[in-house]
Amino acid sequence: MKGEYRMPNESNIAESKITEMAKAARAASMEIASCSSAKKNEALLNIAKSIEKDAPVIKTENKKDLNKAKDAGLSAAMTDRLTISDVTIKSMTDGLRDVAALDDPVGSMSKTWQRPNQLQVARMRIPLGVIGIIYESRPNVTVDAAGLCLKAGNAVILRGGSEAFHSNQALAVSIRNALKESGLPGEIVQVVPVSDRKAVNVLLGQEEYIDLIIPRGGEGLIRFVVENSKIPVLKHYKGVCHVFVDEDADLEMAEKICFNSKVHRPGVCNAMETMLVHKAVAEDFLPVMGKSFAKAGVKLKGCKETCRILPDAEPASDADWAEEYLDLILAVKVVDDMDQAIRHMTEFGSNHTEAIVTQNYDRSRKFLRDVDSSVVLVNASTRFNDGGQLGLGAEIGISTSKLHAFGPMGLEELTTTKFVVFGEGQVREE
Amino acid sequence: MKGEYRMPNESNIAESKITEMAKAARAASMEIASCSSAKKNEALLNIAKSIEKDAPVIKTENKKDLNKAKDAGLSAAMTDRLTISDVTIKSMTDGLRDVAALDDPVGSMSKTWQRPNQLQVARMRIPLGVIGIIYESRPNVTVDAAGLCLKAGNAVILRGGSEAFHSNQALAVSIRNALKESGLPGEIVQVVPVSDRKAVNVLLGQEEYIDLIIPRGGEGLIRFVVENSKIPVLKHYKGVCHVFVDEDADLEMAEKICFNSKVHRPGVCNAMETMLVHKAVAEDFLPVMGKSFAKAGVKLKGCKETCRILPDAEPASDADWAEEYLDLILAVKVVDDMDQAIRHMTEFGSNHTEAIVTQNYDRSRKFLRDVDSSVVLVNASTRFNDGGQLGLGAEIGISTSKLHAFGPMGLEELTTTKFVVFGEGQVREE
Numbered sequence: 001m002k003g004e005y006r007m008p009n010e011s012n013i014a015e016s017k018i019t020e021m022a023k024a025a026r027a028a029s030m031e032i033a034s035c036s037s038a039k040k041n042e043a044l045l046n047i048a049k050s051i052e053k054d055a056p057v058i059k060t061e062n063k064k065d066l067n068k069a070k071d072a073g074l075s076a077a078m079t080d081r082l083t084i085s086d087v088t089i090k091s092m093t094d095g096l097r098d099v100a101a102l103d104d105p106v107g108s109m110s111k112t113w114q115r116p117n118q119l120q121v122a123r124m125r126i127p128l129g130v131i132g133i134i135y136e137s138r139p140n141v142t143v144d145a146a147g148l149c150l151k152a153g154n155a156v157i158l159r160g161g162s163e164a165f166h167s168n169q170a171l172a173v174s175i176r177n178a179l180k181e182s183g184l185p186g187e188i189v190q191v192v193p194v195s196d197r198k199a200v201n202v203l204l205g206q207e208e209y210i211d212l213i214i215p216r217g218g219e220g221l222i223r224f225v226v227e228n229s230k231i232p233v234l235k236h237y238k239g240v241c242h243v244f245v246d247e248d249a250d251l252e253m254a255e256k257i258c259f260n261s262k263v264h265r266p267g268v269c270n271a272m273e274t275m276l277v278h279k280a281v282a283e284d285f286l287p288v289m290g291k292s293f294a295k296a297g298v299k300l301k302g303c304k305e306t307c308r309i310l311p312d313a314e315p316a317s318d319a320d321w322a323e324e325y326l327d328l329i330l331a332v333k334v335v336d337d338m339d340q341a342i343r344h345m346t347e348f349g350s351n352h353t354e355a356i357v358t359q360n361y362d363r364s365r366k367f368l369r370d371v372d373s374s375v376v377l378v379n380a381s382t383r384f385n386d387g388g389q390l391g392l393g394a395e396i397g398i399s400t401s402k403l404h405a406f407g408p409m410g411l412e413e414l415t416t417t418k419f420v421v422f423g424e425g426q427v428r429e430e
Numbered sequence: 431m432k433g434e435y436r437m438p439n440e441s442n443i444a445e446s447k448i449t450e451m452a453k454a455a456r457a458a459s460m461e462i463a464s465c466s467s468a469k470k471n472e473a474l475l476n477i478a479k480s481i482e483k484d485a486p487v488i489k490t491e492n493k494k495d496l497n498k499a500k501d502a503g504l505s506a507a508m509t510d511r512l513t514i515s516d517v518t519i520k521s522m523t524d525g526l527r528d529v530a531a532l533d534d535p536v537g538s539m540s541k542t543w544q545r546p547n548q549l550q551v552a553r554m555r556i557p558l559g560v561i562g563i564i565y566e567s568r569p570n571v572t573v574d575a576a577g578l579c580l581k582a583g584n585a586v587i588l589r590g591g592s593e594a595f596h597s598n599q600a601l602a603v604s605i606r607n608a609l610k611e612s613g614l615p616g617e618i619v620q621v622v623p624v625s626d627r628k629a630v631n632v633l634l635g636q637e638e639y640i641d642l643i644i645p646r647g648g649e650g651l652i653r654f655v656v657e658n659s660k661i662p663v664l665k666h667y668k669g670v671c672h673v674f675v676d677e678d679a680d681l682e683m684a685e686k687i688c689f690n691s692k693v694h695r696p697g698v699c700n701a702m703e704t705m706l707v708h709k710a711v712a713e714d715f716l717p718v719m720g721k722s723f724a725k726a727g728v729k730l731k732g733c734k735e736t737c738r739i740l741p742d743a744e745p746a747s748d749a750d751w752a753e754e755y756l757d758l759i760l761a762v763k764v765v766d767d768m769d770q771a772i773r774h775m776t777e778f779g780s781n782h783t784e785a786i787v788t789q790n791y792d793r794s795r796k797f798l799r800d801v802d803s804s805v806v807l808v809n810a811s812t813r814f815n816d817g818g819q820l821g822l823g824a825e826i827g828i829s830t831s832k833l834h835a836f837g838p839m840g841l842e843e844l845t846t847t848k849f850v851v852f853g854e855g856q857v858r859e860e
Contacts, residue, residue, distance in 0.1 A: 030776070034800055107799065113821055119810060121820050124798070128832050211832055232662060232833045253855040260857035346460070368554070368850045369537065370464055380549060380853025389858070390551050390849060391543055402558050402641055402846040403662045404834040416832040419820060420798045423810025425683040427690035428819070 014194045018202040021157055021190050022209035025130045028187035029155035033127045035184070037104035040151055043182040044100040048093040050178035051143065051171065055089050061170035062139070069163055081138045084167055092143040095394070099147045102393040105412045106153045109420070117426050123417040127153030129211040131414065132203055133396075134159045134225055136217035139167040145214075146175055146189040148396050152414035155188045157210065159203060161217075162195040169193060204229040214397055214409075234399045234409065238324040239269030239352035241382045244341040244367070246358035247280040253379060254357040255289050260381040261355065263296045267326045269398065270353050270375075270385040274321060274331040276341045279305070282334045286310055298328045305334040321348040338363055342370055349373065351400050353385040374400055374407030444624045448632040451587055451620050452639035455560045458617035459585035463557045465614070467534035470581055473612040474530040478523040480608035481573065481601070485519050491600035492569070499593055511568045514597055522573040525824070529577040532823040535842045536583045539850070547856050553847040557583030559641040561844065562633055563826075564589045564655055566647035569597040575644075576605055576619040578826050582844035585618045587640065589633060591647075592625040599623060634659040644827055644839075664829045664839065668754040669699030669782035671812045674771040674797070676788035677710040683809060684787040685719050690811040691785065693726045697756045699828065700783050700805075700815040704751060704761040706771045709735070712764045716740055728758045735764035751778040768793055772800055779803065781830050783815040804830055804837030 032040070051058065062084040069079050105125045112122035131154050135141045142158055149156035160168040172191035179186050192199050204213065207230040214234050215225040226233050243261050245254045261272035277285055282305065290310045293300060300306070301320045302313035313332065320331045321344070335341045338356070345354050355377040356367040364378045375385040385408060387395025392410030399405040405413040462470070481488065492514040499509050535555045542552035561584050565571045572588055579586035590598040602621035609616050622629050634643065637660040644664050645655040656663050673691050675684045691702035707715055712735065720740045723730060730736070731750045732743035743762065750761045751774070765771045768786070775784050785807040786797040794808045805815040815838060817825025822840030829835040835843040 030802075033802075115819070115821055119814065119820075126802070126832075232831075250855070256855060256857055264858055372460075372463070372556070373848065375849040375851060377851040378853060379855055380851055381857040383858040384549065384851060384853075384856070385849075389545070390549075390851070391545055401662075402556075404846075406846045407849045416834075416836045418803065419805040419815075419837045421805060421807040421810055421814060421820070423808060423814075425680070425686060425809055426814070427686055427811040428694055428813040 014196045014199040015202050017194060018192065018199055019206065021187075021192070022130070022203070022206040024187040025155040025157055025190060026209040028185040029127070029129045031185055032150065032155060032188050033106075033129075033153045035153065037106075039182070039184075040104065040153070041100040043150060043179060043184055044096050044147055046178040046182045047143075047147070047175050048096040050174045050181070051089065051093055051096075054170070054174040055086070058089070058167065058170045058174065059084055061166040064166040065164055072163075074163070078163075082164055082167070084139055088140060092140050095140075095144055096147045099151050099394055102151065102411060104151065105415050118424070119426050120422040122420050122422075124420045125412070125415045126418050128414060128416055130155045130157065130209055132157045132159070132206075132210045132213045132231065134200060134203070134213065134215045134217075134221070136161040136221060139164045139171060141216060142168050142171045142191060143175070144394070145396060148394055148411060149414060150188060152411050154414055155190075157190050157192065157203065159192040159200060162197075165195045200225075201228055204231060207231045216397055232404075234397065234401070234405060234413075236269070236398045236400050238350050239271070239385075239398075239400075240273045240322060240324050240348060240350040241270060241353040241355075241385075242274050242276055242341075242345050242349060243272050243355045243357065243382060244276040244335075244338065244345075245278060245281060245285055246338060246356055246360060246363060247278040248360040248363070249278075249281060249285075249357040250359055251281060251285050251288070254285060255292060257355065257357055257379065257381050258289060259292055259296070261383060262293070262298060262330050263328070264381070264383050266328050269324075270382050271326070272330065272382050273323060273325055274333065274344075274348070276333050276335050276344060277306075278338075278341075279334050279336055282306075282309060286332070286334075293330065296328065298330055301329065301331045303333040306332045309334075324350070338367065342367070345371060345373070352398070353377070353382045355380060355382050374398065444626045444629040445632050447624060448622065448629055449636065451617075451622070452560070452633070452636040454617040455585040455587055455620060456639040458615040459557070459560050461615055462580065462585060462618050463536075463559075463583045465583065467536075469612070469614075470534065470583070471530040473580065473609060473614055474526050474577055476608040476612045477573075477577070477605050478526040480604045480611070481519065481523055481526075484600070484604040485516070488519070488597065488600045488604065489514055491596040494596040495594055502593075504593070508593075512594055512597070514569055518570060522570050525570075525574055526577045529581050529824055532581065532841060534581065535845050548854070549856050550852040552850050552852075554850045555842070555845045556848050558844060558846055560585045560587065560639055562587045562589070562636075562640045562643045562661065564630060564633070564643065564645045564647075564651070566591040566651060569594045569601060571646060572598050572601045572621065573605070574824070575826060578824055578841060579844060580618060582841050584844060585620075587620050587622065587633065589622040589630060592627075595625045630655075631658055634661060637661045646827055662834075664827065664831070664835060664843075666699070666828045666830050668780050669701070669815075669828075669830075670703045670752060670754050670778060670780040671700060671783040671785075671815075672704050672706055672771075672775050672779060673702050673785045673787065673812060674706045674765075674768065674775075675708060675711060675715060676768060676786055676790060676793060677708040678790040678793070679708075679711060679715075679787040680789055681711060681715050681718070684715060685722060687785065687787055687809065687811050688719060689722055689726070691813060692723070692728060692760050693758070694811070694813050696758050699754075700812050701756070702760065702812050703753065703755055704763065704774075704778070706763050706765050706774060707736075708768075708771075709764050709766055712736075712739060716762070716764075723760065726758065728760055731759065731761045733763040736762045739764075754780070768797065772797070775801060775803070782828070783807070783812045785810060785812050804828065
């Protein structure tokens, strides 16, 4: 027996600790599932107040992470995302108050119908149960995700990046205190208290207690989660978004939309990565568009025809068509017609966001119908693929796979429906 | 190099064949996705006619399966389910005509709203893409599932049990001919042509081409699929369904409902497996109910109190409360109140179907809200958890997990939604 003795180490602690957390989350999920909207909103407002009160401690703990980041030589951009300033605190607490103001999806019955035997049937919206969120860096996700999951009646287990460990722990304490003060179990929002990577694997194996995993971060993190999870995952790989400038486009509008889609915030998933231009307008459109892109510092990688019209463009390689640059770089291709544009999107796109600029009615209808992406737009910037912008109130992420949710996910996507049946003694006769 | 040469065997054929089928299904799914409802309905009616025309061949091929079943000593019940008679043919073709008559969910936009910047946003229903169905025995599933997937705009790959191999191949040929005659690719409906078990594993690894797997069969098959699939699975483990007879129940109604829930068709997933009776009515209700159950040959396994009131009942063991008998056996427990009944359902149930019999308004509301099952009923038989009975038109299965679909799945559950956005040049300013 002596040989079998294993020293306790962080991995072993992680395993038992996380199983315990998952069980506690399941129990807490039953309490929050049947809470009234008023009670949930009160808790959200209490969390906002608690974070405001605890701001000094939270910022002190955040400093520990920032110092560690400095020692590790983290990039300025990463350090910026990690920093909790007064502005970050305000944005987090404003967010919680916004979520409190949203309609509660739980308990709503949007459809109801009657059967020939007088049974009345309805679909009632209910929470999913326990949600696991695995994310990187930004500590504001801890608060945003906790708020949305709670409002939708779910318990949540959060696992942030190890570089934000102290910040997330401080936020967790503040949230837990507010939950208890609201008369709710603190286990509704739990933050994994071990920085060990193994914790993620253990979390992904708790299929008995966790109903859904949402990973938020780079493609590497997401692939790791998808490959290792026994729990269903709502995933978002990448956004290779296209704008197609049709032969019947208003070219001034096209310039505005393409510029906004590429330049407004090039580092995010709904930025345009490839611009497709109908050959009939390429000679007129590309030189003007090329000039505004040049002014904004956008580097173009073009097909042969693009490079002929814009000699400054660099020739695109095959790999460019599938590239998510997340930078001021754009692939440009001249196409024969909309069908070729759609085929290109199907071959190289990521089912994320595609837009057409056109004044042609038939093609606008066909494009909306036939393009297989989570958000398809006519005459608007790709940057509108965002839960807030589309009116969902808030967003927990964007799904590019089709099951359960496709596109930006708001409160409703954190719920499901059950059937409720009102009878007066009906039985099956046949 | 010589040492590495592998003899071709059925496994190797299965692997390349199934990858090829999955690719072809993906290509075909794009064609069927943009088909009009009229075209899809025409194809469904052509498949019905084709199966009627090919009935003699189908029955001859079915004989081969039946002879093999006889040699293998299959039970009478299994043989019965395997048999394709004229009645089976009629039921399959009637089913196809019923599906043709249903509303097409694809392209519908049930919600639309406008944003402050005048963007009009809507959610449009679209097909899922490619669906894989893995099932046992009954060859009618081949036709039913093919019809539903096609109507919802999806391509489908079907993998039936090896005992129905010849029957399914004959049905596949008939369906394929009808699709071609309708001007559609035959690859919209494919039946796996190898009986090798390895085929299932290969199918479950085609995550690049297949969007959803639906297993239909016993718990063993479903667990195997869930554990081996890289593709999302809509699953249904078992139905441990409860009826709670409340203290304010109309006891005559309760007797009718409990009898129907248990006896109408004991071998199916929505049959009652445990009856919970409020202690205030147990002395009145159990003797009467016990008599009707005894007449129908139902064997009772009771808690201590039940056995006191009904001395013929056998004492229930702990395992009985979680048992899916699928037979004329029923577990019976006397409870103190509805809360205890709900706790019992939570601990031992399977989130499938639970009913309450009561005339009490508050408890009916609370039961509907708090019971965490895919179908929750007041004063109606559990046997109504069925797509046809609840008005979904048809059913591809019942999901007892919450993601994407919870409860009976009809045409709508074989689709998802994308966001479509109508603009006139909007860009993001902030």
